[in-house]
Amino acid sequence: MLDTTATGLLPFPFGSPPGDTFAPLNAADLADLDAPVARVVLPTGERAWLITRHADVRQMLREPAFSADLGRPGFPLLRPIPPQTEQNRLGGFIRMDGEEHQRLRRMLTAEFMIKNIRRIEPLIERTVVDALASMRAAGPPADLIGAFALPVPSMVICHLLGVPYADHEFFQQRSRTLLDRNSTVEAVQAAIEELRGYLRALVDARTRSAEPGDDLLGRLIVERVATGELDEAELAGMALLLLIAGHETTANMIGLSTLVLLRHPESLAALRAEPKLAGGLVEELLRFLTIVRTGLPRIAAADVEIGGQLIRAGEGAIALLSMANRDSGVFDNPDEFDMYREAHQHIAFGFGVHQCIGQPLARAELRIALVELARRFPGLHTTVAPDQAPLRPGALILGLAELPVSW
Numbered sequence: 001m002l003d004t005t006a007t008g009l010l011p012f013p014f015g016s017p018p019g020d021t022f023a024p025l026n027a028a029d030l031a032d033l034d035a036p037v038a039r040v041v042l043p044t045g046e047r048a049w050l051i052t053r054h055a056d057v058r059q060m061l062r063e064p065a066f067s068a069d070l071g072r073p074g075f076p077l078l079r080p081i082p083p084q085t086e087q088n089r090l091g092g093f094i095r096m097d098g099e100e101h102q103r104l105r106r107m108l109t110a111e112f113m114i115k116n117i118r119r120i121e122p123l124i125e126r127t128v129v130d131a132l133a134s135m136r137a138a139g140p141p142a143d144l145i146g147a148f149a150l151p152v153p154s155m156v157i158c159h160l161l162g163v164p165y166a167d168h169e170f171f172q173q174r175s176r177t178l179l180d181r182n183s184t185v186e187a188v189q190a191a192i193e194e195l196r197g198y199l200r201a202l203v204d205a206r207t208r209s210a211e212p213g214d215d216l217l218g219r220l221i222v223e224r225v226a227t228g229e230l231d232e233a234e235l236a237g238m239a240l241l242l243l244i245a246g247h248e249t250t251a252n253m254i255g256l257s258t259l260v261l262l263r264h265p266e267s268l269a270a271l272r273a274e275p276k277l278a279g280g281l282v283e284e285l286l287r288f289l290t291i292v293r294t295g296l297p298r299i300a301a302a303d304v305e306i307g308g309q310l311i312r313a314g315e316g317a318i319a320l321l322s323m324a325n326r327d328s329g330v331f332d333n334p335d336e337f338d339m340y341r342e343a344h345q346h347i348a349f350g351f352g353v354h355q356c357i358g359q360p361l362a363r364a365e366l367r368i369a370l371v372e373l374a375r376r377f378p379g380l381h382t383t384v385a386p387d388q389a390p391l392r393p394g395a396l397i398l399g400l401a402e403l404p405v406s407w
């Protein structure tokens with residue numbers, strides 16, 4: 001990476017202050033950040049506008065002048081990426097705009113509606129209870145990340161999609177490479193190709209089968225591929241996006257949420273006594289942690305004004321969700337964790353057309369995981385000092401490498 005200090009601009013991404021993993025930036029960066037829409041320099045040497053206020057982030061993410069297309073020259077990148085060939089883009093609608101994005105997203109809307117997620121709550125409950133039983137049988141002590149936080153969302157998304165969980169080592173390893181800021185271009189390209197190859201083979205086998213199956217892949221094969229609306233390579237690309245977005249994020253939230261609750265035993269006790277509090281608690285955890293720490297990158301396709309600042313066509317901008325979720329104009333005492341606050345205005349799932357499609361699923365998983373953990377492990381505690389739990393180095397999404405616990 002380049003020496004970005006020579007530019008005189010504030011280098012992004014920011015680090016947390018020592019001992020406070022949950023804060024989005026340290027005091028020195030905050031002091032240097034001289035405007036709510038500020039110019040920063042990225043590890044690639046590119047410059048970008050950093051948007052930090054809640055209202056400005058919402059305006060930016062609603063604004064059609066901003067494109068999510070990584071392939072556009074000048075797109076703000078935190079690391080070099082492989083060329084955006086047709087092959088690499090297929091099905092990855094998180095980085096598409098307009099009609100191209102809508103066409104693929106629409107095919108999944110019904111699958112992730114709240115009423116359909118309610119139907120799979122019993123499956124989530126079973127998965128959570130079984131994982132906790134295995135953790136208890138193998139310990140104490142245990143690593144809560146490996147024993148609980150990671151397997152639960154991974155098993156659920158595999159079940160939902162129709163991908164064999166037995167292959168989880170294979171896709172989790174490659175998914176880590178994709179989400180690691182320090183991965184080389186070659187490693188990222190290899191991970192994409194291997195994951196695409198794996199999912200393409202799965203889709204092909206299911207397409208040829210007389211019974212494609214009653215899961216998301218099976219339904220899309222019958223309703224979209226067989227009708228000619230979607231081709232198999234696109235479906236493999238969509239499955240790739242869901243597989244990655246669907247387990248790493250929720251797993252990191254379960255792990256970090258547990259750590260927050262262990263640091264706030266009164267909140268954990270309140271949840272144990274009154275599981276109905278879980279809904280509000282989860283919103284506050286989403287706000288407080290905002291695990292998509294490096295923000296949402298876009299490029300202006302036309303001149304546009306955000307928060308009084310003109311952003312010209314061709315310039316990059318990053319919506320910094322973590323700071324917007326601590327905007328004191330919207331949340332009182334934003335740096336405090338308060339499970340009773342009205343946190344629902346948070347934008348931890350993004351905003352606008354790309355807003356997280358999996359949020360009803362993520363909320364259900366978090367709610368059930370935390371309620372059952374609180375209920376079944378009343379003596380849960382960490383065996384390291386809470387500020388010593390190691391983070392995953394280089395990860396684009398904030399998460400713990402491990403959380404040693406006992407009970």
Ligand code: HEM
Binds near residue numbers: 242246253350351359
């Ligand atoms: C707590 C867990 C999660 C968090 C914090 C989270 C966060 C986000 C955010 C911030 C975005 C917006 C990206 C952008 O605008 O560039 C997003 C998009 C997306 N998320 Fe999530 N997510 C979570 C869980 C999930 C789950 C469980 C799934 C799927 C099963 C999922 C699937 C997606 C997809 C497919 C998109 C792209 C939507 C689009 O471009 O239209 N996410 N997520």
